[in-house]
Amino acid sequence: MINADKKRTQILEAAMRRFAHFGMAKTTMAEIAQDLSFSKALLYYYFPDKNALYAAVLEHVIDQSFGTIEAALPSIDDCEQAIMFILDKRIEFVMNYYNLLEHAASAVQQTPDEMARVMEELKDKEITLISQILQKGAGTGQLQIDNARETAEIMLYALAGMRFSLMKDLKGGLFPTKAEFDRILVLQKKMATIFLRGLRKQSA
Amino acid sequence: MINADKKRTQILEAAMRRFAHFGMAKTTMAEIAQDLSFSKALLYYYFPDKNALYAAVLEHVIDQSFGTIEAALPSIDDCEQAIMFILDKRIEFVMNYYNLLEHAASAVQQTPDEMARVMEELKDKEITLISQILQKGAGTGQLQIDNARETAEIMLYALAGMRFSLMKDLKGGLFPTKAEFDRILVLQKKMATIFLRGLRKQSA
Structure with a gap:
């Protein structure tokens, strides 16, 4: 075994x-x-086929990347820094596996169920991770949050918006260029900064 | 003439x-x-053809809708209320012209240049409108903003993210259902509330 x-x-x-x-x-x-x-x-x-192998490879590199992030997070106390760390790691991940990921955009469109499952799991993992950071920030009194999971979802959707909106052409699941990713990261960080400031506990 | x-x-x-x-x-x-x-x-x-007519109709209803919004905005002093008003009007617009707009999603994919131009103009108008509201909020001391246009862009991209991320299936320019739009509006409003709170001038 x-x-x-x-x-x-x-x-x-x-x-x-x-x-x-x-x-x-x-x-x-x-x-x-x-x-x-x-x-x-x-x-x-x-x-059973190359699509199944591809989906498994994607899952494998995603797991590795989450492993690295989860190992580093406990040593980051400030939740704003933790979010920025994740954003950096996300883009680093995309840059490292650019050729690998480029196929994912079109593979999702052809939707082999396997790929759909991997993408669903990825989304869920990201929401859980962000939601834990927000929860931690609420615990230390840094943030004020009603529903950590929903807030994490909103934040991730908003971050995703930077990506979709910057791509000039959405047809055929086109993948952003490396230069576009640079610009996306800049806007994502600005977005996250404003968003997190909006979650900060107001001194009464 | x-x-x-x-x-x-x-x-x-x-x-x-x-x-x-x-x-x-x-x-x-x-x-x-x-x-x-x-x-x-x-x-x-x-x-010259039905596509050109369609693009012109779209431009026509967009202009009408912006006209209504622009006429109402001067009487709304609070910039948070102004943004919420726009979000409501946007969804109202989508609901009123649902059948009309449904085609736009696929028309953009086939990219007749005419449609691309209409969508570009729409994006530009929205950025300008939001950026004016933010600028006004900065002027009254309610908000603190470095670059109003970029901040407006980030906000609109983030709002768009609510839409893209909620749609389960992005292939073929699928258009959200009416129920999906309801959920999108709820999340957009929560996003905008947090975002605007993040832009609020901190009392020093």
Whole structure:
């Protein structure tokens, strides 16, 4: 069982490197198998097709990234700093996995259920994370919040708005360019700063 | 010339009624001409095709709506109330012209240049309007704002995020349902409240 999980992880790592470097379209299952000296049959034993593998790779890198963030968060006391840290990490993530993620935009449109599930989970994880930070800020008396989960949702939707609105062309699930992402981060940080100031506890 | 403009307006109003009631796809140029007892040739003299007419109708109803908002704004002193008024009017506008607007989402995707221009102008008008309200709030000392235009942009992008994020399915320029719009308005108002509180001048 441990060995089986190890093989699965090896496949995910190899696929991640291929996808991140050459993109999803230009990578074949045969090439990934070759990288590992595995048989193609073994790959297909773990992942029924390239879409399923892609979704699993995405989930894998998302989990890794959340792991890094969650490990660092406890040492950040100020909730404004914590949010800014997450925003930076998010963009860093996008930049690191640009080629990998570019496919996600169109994959969601073709909506293999697997991808829809990964995106739903990502959304839920982000809401939970932000909501914990807001809750912590409320606990220390820094913020005043009625409903931490809804407030986290509103904040994440607002941040997402920076992205959608900056893209000139939304057809075909187009992915922002790297320059657009730079501008998006600047606006997201300004948005978050104003938003968090709006949540600050007013001294009565 | 006055007569020519009058005819153009008559066509716009007749097309608006048809589009709003039956939708764009189920309306023909012949039907609009018939409603007015105009010849089809006359319609085509003003509008080269149905797409151009559609874009002009959209521009017409947007102008009307901005006219109503701009007429009411001077009597609203509080900038928070002014923003909430605009949000209400925006949703009212969407509800009134639901069938008309539904087509806009897909029309933008097919991007006739005419539609792209109308959407650009709409965006610019909204930014200008919000930015004027923020500026006014800064003038009365209610708000503290560095760059009113950029702040207005951030606010509008954030509001747009409520819409994009609530729609479960973004493929094919899908248009939110009326129930989704209700929820969108609730979140937009909460967002705007927090955002504006974040812009409030802090008593030193």
